[in-house]
Amino acid sequence: LHDTPSKSLFARTFRAYSHGCVRVENPLEFAGALLKLEPTLTAETLEASFGPREKWFNLENHIPVHISYFTLRVDEDGTIRSYGDVYGANKKLIELLEL
Numbered sequence: 001l002h003d004t005p006s007k008s009l010f011a012r013t014f015r016a017y018s019h020g021c022v023r024v025e026n027p028l029e030f031a032g033a034l035l036k037l038e039p040t041l042t043a044e045t046l047e048a049s050f051g052p053r054e055k056w057f058n059l060e061n062h063i064p065v066h067i068s069y070f071t072l073r074v075d076e077d078g079t080i081r082s083y084g085d086v087y088g089a090n091k092k093l094i095e096l097l098e099l
Contacts (some may be wrong), residue, residue, distance in 0.1 A: 001063070003027040022067070037061055047070040 004023040022028050031046050038059050051057040071085045085091075 001030070034059070034063070037063065 001022045001024050006023070009023065035041055035043060035046070038061055040060055041057060049057075056080075069087065069089060071083050071090055073081050073083075075081060
């Protein structure tokens with residue numbers, strides 16, 4: 001999870017431009033949420049880390065991150081919505097199901 005210099009990507013409908021990372025649209029807001037969960041991390045520590053270089057923080061409290069990837073979903077009214085399989089994850093499933 002990280003900030004990005006490519007802020008314009010958040011305005012696009014199609015956003016699969018990463019290489020396995022997750023871009024955070026509002027990194028300061030996200031950091032504020034982490035501050036509430038991590039007693040050793042302070043606003044001053046975060047502000048001191050701002051700069052052109054990447055900075056890593058090891059959190060004492062591990063925070064699970066669950067990422068789900070769906071190419072289909074059903075709306076409340078029963079309508080099936082299909083999304084492109086941009087990562088090609090369905091190929092193996094389709095082969096296994098022999099579709």
